[in-house]
Amino acid sequence: MDIKAYIILALTLFTIGIIGVLVRRNAIIIFMCVELMLNAVNLLLVAFSKMHAMSEAVKASPTYVSDAQIFVFFIMVVAAAEVSVGLAIIVMLYRNTHSVDVNFLNRLKN
Amino acid sequence: MSNFLQIVWLIPILPLIGFIINGAGRNILSKAVSGFVGSAVIFASFLLSIYVFIEVKNGHSEVVHYFNFINIESLKIAFAFKIDPLSSLFLLIITGVGFLIHVYSTSYMHEEPSKDFAKYFSFLNLFVFSMLLLVMGANYVIMFIGWEGVGLCSYLLIGYWFKNNDYTNAGKKAFIMNRIGDLGFLLAVFWLISKLGTVSFDEIFSQVSLDKLSLADKTGITLLLFVGATGKSAQIPLYTWLPDAMAGPTPVSALIHAATMVTAGIYMIARSNILYIMAPLTQHVVAITGLATAVLAATIALKQNDIKKVLAYSTVSQLGYMFLALGVGAYTGAVFHVMTHAFFKALLFLGAGSVIHAMGGEQDMRNMGGLKKYMSITHLTFLLGCLAIAGMPPFSGFFSKDEILAAAYANNPILWAVGVFTAVMTAFYMFRLYGMTFLGKFRGTQEQEHHLHESPAAITIPLIILAILAVIGGWIGIPEIFMHGGHRLEAFLEPVFRQSNAIATKHALSHSKEYMLMGISVAAAFIALVFAWNKFSKYQKSETVSTGFTKLLENKWYVEEFYNAIITKPINSLSAFFNNIIEKKVIDGLVNGTGKAVNYGSRQLRWLQSGQVGAYILLMVIGILILFIIQLFL
Numbered sequence: 022m023d024i025k026a027y028i029i030l031a032l033t034l035f036t037i038g039i040i041g042v043l044v045r046r047n048a049i050i051i052f053m054c055v056e057l058m059l060n061a062v063n064l065l066l067v068a069f070s071k072m073h074a075m076s077e078a079v080k081a082s083p084t085y086v087s088d089a090q091i092f093v094f095f096i097m098v099v100a101a102a103e104v105s106v107g108l109a110i111i112v113m114l115y116r117n118t119h120s121v122d123v124n125f126l127n128r129l130k131n
Numbered sequence: 132m133s134n135f136l137q138i139v140w141l142i143p144i145l146p147l148i149g150f151i152i153n154g155a156g157r158n159i160l161s162k163a164v165s166g167f168v169g170s171a172v173i174f175a176s177f178l179l180s181i182y183v184f185i186e187v188k189n190g191h192s193e194v195v196h197y198f199n200f201i202n203i204e205s206l207k208i209a210f211a212f213k214i215d216p217l218s219s220l221f222l223l224i225i226t227g228v229g230f231l232i233h234v235y236s237t238s239y240m241h242e243e244p245s246k247d248f249a250k251y252f253s254f255l256n257l258f259v260f261s262m263l264l265l266v267m268g269a270n271y272v273i274m275f276i277g278w279e280g281v282g283l284c285s286y287l288l289i290g291y292w293f294k295n296n297d298y299t300n301a302g303k304k305a306f307i308m309n310r311i312g313d314l315g316f317l318l319a320v321f322w323l324i325s326k327l328g329t330v331s332f333d334e335i336f337s338q339v340s341l342d343k344l345s346l347a348d349k350t351g352i353t354l355l356l357f358v359g360a361t362g363k364s365a366q367i368p369l370y371t372w373l374p375d376a377m378a379g380p381t382p383v384s385a386l387i388h389a390a391t392m393v394t395a396g397i398y399m400i401a402r403s404n405i406l407y408i409m410a411p412l413t414q415h416v417v418a419i420t421g422l423a424t425a426v427l428a429a430t431i432a433l434k435q436n437d438i439k440k441v442l443a444y445s446t447v448s449q450l451g452y453m454f455l456a457l458g459v460g461a462y463t464g465a466v467f468h469v470m471t472h473a474f475f476k477a478l479l480f481l482g483a484g485s486v487i488h489a490m491g492g493e494q495d496m497r498n499m500g501g502l503k504k505y506m507s508i509t510h511l512t513f514l515l516g517c518l519a520i521a522g523m524p525p526f527s528g529f530f531s532k533d534e535i536l537a538a539a540y541a542n543n544p545i546l547w548a549v550g551v552f553t554a555v556m557t558a559f560y561m562f563r564l565y566g567m568t569f570l571g572k573f574r575g576t577q578e579q580e581h582h583l584h585e586s587p588a589a590i591t592i593p594l595i596i597l598a599i600l601a602v603i604g605g606w607i608g609i610p611e612i613f614m615h616g617g618h619r620l621e622a623f624l625e626p627v628f629r630q631s632n633a634i635a636t637k638h639a640l641s642h643s644k645e646y647m648l649m650g651i652s653v654a655a656a657f658i659a660l661v662f663a664w665n666k667f668s669k670y671q672k673s674e675t676v677s678t679g680f681t682k683l684l685e686n687k688w689y690v691e692e693f694y695n696a697i698i699t700k701p702i703n704s705l706s707a708f709f710n711n712i713i714e715k716k717v718i719d720g721l722v723n724g725t726g727k728a729v730n731y732g733s734r735q736l737r738w739l740q741s742g743q744v745g746a747y748i749l750l751m752v753i754g755i756l757i758l759f760i761i762q763l764f765l
Contacts, residue, residue, distance in 0.1 A: 043749055123744050 027068035034061035048121040143263040153253035166237035169252030177226035187219040213269035231593035238589035258284035289379040301378040308372040312362015319355035353413040360396030377439040381484030390473040408631040418458025425451030429556040434684040461538030471527035475519040478597035482513035501573040505583040512598035521558035527605030558656040566667025
């Protein structure tokens with residue numbers, strides 16, 4: 022399969038993530054958009070890894086292992102940990118301010 | 132190196148040691164100790180100078196090389212001393228007169244607090260050290276070190292009573308005037324280095340070097356050196372500092388501003404005689420300047436009422452005489468007059484100091500008079516000094532002045548006529564001074580009269596010694612017409628001026644003519660003397676305001692005012708312009724403008740820091756996009 026399709030898909034997801042972060046105010050949605058960007062990159066990583074591993078030249082090499090496939094799991098684990106922390110922050114935020122609107126979170130300014 | 136040269140370095144080092152002891156110990160030394168140390172080191176130097184002088188007289192003239200003072204590739208400036216007849220004679224004058232003045236000072240300055248007393252002696256010792264360095268240096272650079280050193284000490288000692296603002300200003304004036312001259316000296320040294328690559332006297336005055344210099348070079352160098360001499364030796368146009376320098380203690384005026392420092396210019400030109408004799412234009416400039424200064428200062432001295440001011444203008448006038456002698460090529464005459472002048476002018480200053488001391492600080496001659504009966508020793512020695520400076524035979528001034536006048540006549544009779552005119556004025560103002568001070572009735576207050584007394588021995592003994600020297604000092608230079616081989620000074624200095632004498636055209640005067648010239652000048656001076664004696668022994672204080680020419684003289688030809696108008700005022704207004712416009716508007720504007728620009732800029736940039744997370748992210752994304760674009764397309 023052509024690698025371009027994956028790249029376009031990943032790019033689309035990533036752009037949606039960026040736009041989401043920029044235009045939305047809800048902290049949870051921003052958070053989701055950040056995850057979207059992260060996973061767009063994950064997708065790209067897996068796709069590249071797969072395509073790379075399929076080439077003949079690499080198969081011939083004795084050190085052939087599909088590294089990125091494993092690496093992505095690590096990223097997922099770390100992302101899960103990060104999500105738990107992030108959500109915890111948002112929950113605490115909501116408890117304190119009764120809002121998850123990021124525009125209210127500029128109180129550090131003064 | 133002969134034996135005696137090994138101790139030559141001690142001569143300047145001893146006063147330096149005295150300076151260090153007195154300077155460092157000024158808070159702990161008692162007056163007796165610092166006075167003793169200050170005088171003793173000079174006395175030791177004096178004894179060594181006598182020894183050196185005798186050795187030189189026996190024909191041991193040498194250059195003593197110690198180390199290289201400046202050592203740059205092709206330019207090597209040695210720290211070396213030149214011991215020859217000229218420098219050894221100056222050594223004697225400096226340490227001898229210097230010692231007497233130190234002794235005198237121990238009594239004269241006795242009312243100063245002991246801290247200031249030691250400070251005074253340390254400055255005086257430093258001065259003697261610098262002066263010795265100036266005289267002994269074997270090249271222009273070492274001479275220049277001493278030259279600057281004496282200028283510094285002169286400044287320090289004029290402003291000795293620094294709490295009085297006028298005195299401090301007088302010190303500053305002397306220093307600045309000297310600096311103007313020093314610049315000329317320095318430029319001449321650079322000129323020599325660029326042309327010859329050396330500053331050593333022996334090398335410059337050798338035939339090889341002299342051939343390398345064109346006439347323009349010689350004229351330029353000698354003129355610049357002469358600028359230096361006008362500053363140090365108070366000649367037109369830089370003479371105005373010397374009368375103001377009388378703000379210092381009287382012994383300082385005697386030592387620095389009469390006997391030694393102001394003769395540095397004469398020494399320097401006498402040392403460079405060969406360059407001068409080869410630059411006729413400079414010779415004329417020197418002679419005319421000297422004569423003009425002599426006349427101008429003498430006319431001013433006629434009408435001054437401050438006893439020290441009269442002596443100061445008299446010094447300027449006598450220095451003018453010496454420059455006249457240098458200008459007409461009578462180098463021996465100039466050095467001779469330096470020597471006799473050192474004796475009688477130091478004597479007159481010290482005598483004036485003794486009078487001022489007795490009068491309780493009063494310097495105005497209008498309030499003196501009749502001191503003859505209170506101060507017999509001061510009176511007698513002062514009278515001898517006056518006779519000597521007036522050029523009466525057989526006192527020392529007669530011989531040296533006569534030699535200069537004879538040389539001037541041989542060069543140009545007009546120079547001689549003006550010289551005699553000055554000599555007449557000299558006799559007049561000196562006996563005006565004498566008459567107003569010592570003759571007639573006392574015109575001061577009752578209290579002053581009550582306090583009048585003869586000064587103590589530490590003051591009178593130097594006066595007596597100097598008086599003896601002022602009387603007999605001229606006998607080492609008796610003119611040829613009186614006694615064959617009588618001019619021992621000329622024979623002694625002959626090696627120094629040999630080169631110049633070979634070049635200079637000798638105008639031999641016939642004996643009858645020389646007698647006649649001598650007779651005219653002595654007779655004219657004697658008439659002026661008698662006239663002044665009669666006139667001022669009956670001097671009465673009068674309140675009439677002087678007018679016309681007298682007023683012009685009393686105000687010193689308005690030279691100071693003229694300098695103020697053409698130099699000081701424009702500089703002041705230029706400074707005011709720089710202060711008000713350049714400093715306040717331009718420089719402050721630049722500095723404040725930078726600050727304001729930063730302030731304004733940051734106030735505008737502040738809005739970027741909004742605290743909105745979205746805005747930060749937007750900027751970040753834009754930044755990343757820009758980096759992408761650069762990476763991909765550029």
